[in-house]
Amino acid sequence: MAMFLLSESSSGYLLLEVHGLDEIGQNTEAVRSSVSDLSRFGRVVQLIAFHPYQSALDALNQINAVSEGYMSDELRSFVELNLPKVKEGKKPKFSLGVSEPKIGSCIFEATKIPCQSNEFVHELLRGVRQHFDRFIKDLKPGDLEKAQLGLAHSYSRAKVKFNVNRVDNMVIQAIFLLDTLDKDINSFAMRVREWYSWHFPELVKIVNDNYLYARVSKIIVDKSKLSEEHVPMLTEILGDEDKAREVVEAGKASMGQDLSPVDLINVQSFAQRVMDLADYRKKLYDYLVTKMSDIAPNLASLIGEMVGARLISHAGSLTNLAKCPSSTLQILGAEKALFRALKTRGNTPKYGLIFHSSFISRASAKNKGRIARFLANKCSIASRIDCFSDSSTTAFGEKLREQVEERLDFYDKGVAPRKNVDVMKEVMENLEKKDEGEKTVEASEKQKKRKTEEKEKEEEKSKKKKKKSKAVEGEELTTENGHSKKKKKKKTKSQDDE
């Protein structure tokens, strides 16, 4: 009775054959000693086939199937291909050892190969696991661990439902890049101004904005060719016809030196670069706004995307921001002032990064601290909702914003604000109503689906009745009919209930 072993690993499936060890009449001690000794084990168990996984995705599918105890298609084809064929009607003269009975029964059902998973098989599989690198000669020592590492990470990510869109790292990187870009664009723009001023110094005084300067210099190129034709184009950029005329006038009376064509080309390409960078910065800002609304919608609707992103990046991650108390959130960004004040026992700062949100500037000087504390409290609530909630709505953020507005009104005019409990209840009710609305829509759609399914089922049943011919199944028919009638009754009842 030949015996085979199926071993699943991170790099692929292995099929091995067991020689010379008979199951009956072997006690486990003898099996164990042969397992632990590598050379003896190598003679007892030999590799027949190895099927590596095609890709990381394939490996993930395989491990999902294996951990549930099902047999995937790849495993089925691998097993059928490499084991002796099972002839119809005849009992096969071999058996396949597997790690657990569930996958064994799946394999048996599909391919009629008898499987077993007892102590004996277990011992042998231990040996296979131990001496794995001897069986697969191509693998280098660290390869198996790397395969295990990659597969474990993807499997675990799937388990915790790792959502790629809600990764806050993107926001942190984006905000750092935004700051760097701002500095760089500024320094490049200054350089363009200086460089082009060699040729056309008066332009600097007329056009103050860096971005506009770069565009204007691109259009003008050589000031000696400046004429009335350029006025409409310049007007388009500058937005002011007078200024455009001023530019043309200054160009005619300019004291700057002429530049050779090559030099001009260089300046132009540099100016073009600056413009491209400025355009990219705009796109990056839009990207940041989108990302913030994905990962922290409530925080973004409460204090704005920029301030929200800065808070997240300062704390290190959204989870860190959610974990820290609101008093910390209030002075995030003012650590130097804080610890200096604590050391010298002076006054601690009232606000850190939060200062840049619009609310603080709207409060009077006396109330800035109070609004800062209130705002920090609401930001804490918003960040915690964003971090730990599964759904992604801005309902809470908007209500919290209203609360801050109300508080500002209170300080201005004395209008009493609503209590937080009431506001939050309102939000929850609104969300429930929305959910119910969606559910009724879904329910009506489900009813329609069920009706069409019922019709299809009735058609199938009538077809089956025609095919069946044996007496036993005839009896089942009548019971089926009874059952099907009952089922119909149940369905109509449930529909009535809904």
Add this chain to the structure above:
Amino acid sequence: MRPPKTGRGGGGSGGGRGLARGGVVSSTRGRESGRGRGPGRVKGRESEPGSGIKGGSKVLVTPHRHAGVFVAKSKADALVTKNLVPGEIIYNEKRIFVQNEDRSTVEYRVWNPHRSKLADAITTGVDNIWIKPGVKVLYLGASSGYTVSHISDIVGPEGCVYAVEHSHICGKVLMNMAEKRTNVIPIIEDARDPAKYRMLVGMVDVIFSDVAQPDQAKILSLNASYFLKSGGHFMISIKANSIDSTIAAETVYQMEVEKLQMEELRPTEILHLDSCEEKHACVFGGYRLPRKQKADSAV
């Protein structure tokens, strides 16, 4: 907010990693530390304020009896491990920087016995933890990865740690940690069912179990039958109250030991951890130890 013990900006409670990292980096370098005197002894400098070890004080780091573990001596002693990923801290632990003769800095992370049962066992004085550089460890009940990170420091790049944790919240933190340390393999799965993750684990040398479940002896023995090599070792931490809170702790330990012995997990040491926790014990032992060399293996 309470003022920190010394005037450095790293002690804030909020802000998390961003703040702590900034504080530590700003305080390194600067001062000369002493040269190495004897074999393996180098003088170091503490970077942050902490229990007993004040910022800027001179600290002596010596290897512990267990390979891969070190002791930092100053006013108060602390157990440390060498950081596998210099510059990264996991959960705001303190770090110790030591300068070698060739001007390179070695970074050590402090290991807190109040948070980790293994550190508690080492400070209580266990004979052998069986974890050294290069071994493969299966850790059941990894939680957020605190002890796992220290074990990963000890086993180094040649060894690896398979960390099994069932909870999703802890699992996320564990996975973040594992992304930085490539010798930690995170497995978010129930340890009761080793068949489910049999594709992810190779044969290991040591199993650590800290699951605190009433059937933990069975969990350990099942995992051992799948993954622990013959002649390998295990450590299991027993919390008397989670097995049976009505009977005395000693009885509980005895019951667990007997259950283990039935499954060929032979205990060699039972350690009562009373310094940091109460009603906890650690059992160390071996799996399928060869009978003839019993005298040699029970080191």
